[in-house]
Amino acid sequence: MSEPVPHPAGLAATAGTVPPAGPPGPAGTVPPAESPGPAGSAGSAGPAGSGRYGLLLLVIGLAGFVTTLDNTVVTVALPTLQVELNASLATLEWVVTGYVLTFSGLMLAGGRLADVYGRRRILVIGLAIFTAASLAAGMATSAGVLVAARLVQGCGAALVLPAMLAVVAVAGGGRERSAGVAVWMASGAGALALGPVVGGLLTEYADWNWIFLINVPLGVLCVALAALAVPESRDGAAARVDVPGVAASVVVLSAGTFGLTFAAELGWTSPVIVASLAVSAVAAVVFATVERLGRDPMVDLALFRERAFTGGVIAQVLWGLGVNGVFFFTALFLQGALGFSPTASGLAFVPLALLVAVVTPLVPSVERRIGAARTVALGLVLVAGGMVAVAFLRPGDGWAELLPAVCVIGIGSALTMPLGSAVLGAVPKERAGVAGGVFSVAREMSGLFGIAVIGVIVNGAASFTAGYSVGLLVAAALVAAGAAVSLVTLR
Numbered sequence: 001m002s003e004p005v006p007h008p009a010g011l012a013a014t015a016g017t018v019p020p021a022g023p024p025g026p027a028g029t030v031p032p033a034e035s036p037g038p039a040g041s042a043g044s045a046g047p048a049g050s051g052r053y054g055l056l057l058l059v060i061g062l063a064g065f066v067t068t069l070d071n072t073v074v075t076v077a078l079p080t081l082q083v084e085l086n087a088s089l090a091t092l093e094w095v096v097t098g099y100v101l102t103f104s105g106l107m108l109a110g111g112r113l114a115d116v117y118g119r120r121r122i123l124v125i126g127l128a129i130f131t132a133a134s135l136a137a138g139m140a141t142s143a144g145v146l147v148a149a150r151l152v153q154g155c156g157a158a159l160v161l162p163a164m165l166a167v168v169a170v171a172g173g174g175r176e177r178s179a180g181v182a183v184w185m186a187s188g189a190g191a192l193a194l195g196p197v198v199g200g201l202l203t204e205y206a207d208w209n210w211i212f213l214i215n216v217p218l219g220v221l222c223v224a225l226a227a228l229a230v231p232e233s234r235d236g237a238a239a240r241v242d243v244p245g246v247a248a249s250v251v252v253l254s255a256g257t258f259g260l261t262f263a264a265e266l267g268w269t270s271p272v273i274v275a276s277l278a279v280s281a282v283a284a285v286v287f288a289t290v291e292r293l294g295r296d297p298m299v300d301l302a303l304f305r306e307r308a309f310t311g312g313v314i315a316q317v318l319w320g321l322g323v324n325g326v327f328f329f330t331a332l333f334l335q336g337a338l339g340f341s342p343t344a345s346g347l348a349f350v351p352l353a354l355l356v357a358v359v360t361p362l363v364p365s366v367e368r369r370i371g372a373a374r375t376v377a378l379g380l381v382l383v384a385g386g387m388v389a390v391a392f393l394r395p396g397d398g399w400a401e402l403l404p405a406v407c408v409i410g411i412g413s414a415l416t417m418p419l420g421s422a423v424l425g426a427v428p429k430e431r432a433g434v435a436g437g438v439f440s441v442a443r444e445m446s447g448l449f450g451i452a453v454i455g456v457i458v459n460g461a462a463s464f465t466a467g468y469s470v471g472l473l474v475a476a477a478l479v480a481a482g483a484a485v486s487l488v489t490l491r
Contacts, residue, residue, distance in 0.1 A: 111437025126159025311489020
């Protein structure tokens, strides 16, 4: 495909691929260990009063909103960017994928930096970088400057996301953790619903610059509130950053992201793609060796001995493979097969996002009744069922046939909320940043790999519609497998 590749995180983060953490102690998880360090370590991170925690929730909501909005808003403006900046198609691809590359490549490192140097500090630094890069992108007068600004935006977001998850994990008890990630999920869902609309309105009635400049006042407010309301916490036992591990992780994720992103365009046998994936594989071996032998590893491989942590990450990977893989092609299907207009195809995602935001607050009561494992499994089964229903849509079908499936997927996505609780609750609090980084990396990389795999299925079929239908069934099977993994490992 030669079209610009949309960033999957905009869909992933808001449609449930990073489900909120539920109430404390789902069966099978290990209670978070308090940091033995001095004041300011993980154990002292609880919020001081409901007013301060309300501000913390506002920070989480704003941070989740601006970083997700930036993913969904930019693709609408690509045709305008091509004309006004005299940008080539390859440059437009880098406007989108440059953000993905640095965001995915640095996320694991960002989690470790948050644990070592302080989650609030790294969160504020990440937000400041993201905001400054948004200003630079909005003021860009050439395509090259815009691409450079997007790369820096990804660096900032790579610090924000794991630090924000770590803040959520350590700020208070299980109820606070549940509320924190629920706010993050709802804000992302709102950004998903508003992104294409806001992007279209700003591009048509103002100027394309404002799709980036709109982040600046929100980012400045978020930085100020984070400095005021977010309690500092860190891994009191961590004295340094695992530089070899950080370097190896950046190579693994950056090379892998590049290969998976451009494989469809350049071809899987292209020397550039083969070389990038080979470098990623070799770096992965180096990373595993360094982490196993290091005295203070960035990712303690012992974390994967916890059943809930490993099972939750595996379920996340299966989700990302399925959901992101088909979402990438959904707009093409809606317009090319069902005859939707571009506006109508964008609106098709709004009910899904709104249902995630509306149903999420109700999920804790469901979890208390049937347990975390069954709640997550039920959610994944509903998502898989909705995808199967979409797979049987045919030319001539419209909203009446599409909307029920979209609603089922939205409700199911919200029910996956306790998955995040299992993953974050299965590790010691002092490792919350790394746990958030691992979970986020699982989302990003599985989404990119899912796009590549489903792309092979779609491109290998006799027609796009037939390929998309088969791809949906394969994706539904992957999500259903995630339901089985959740049912076993989250008990």
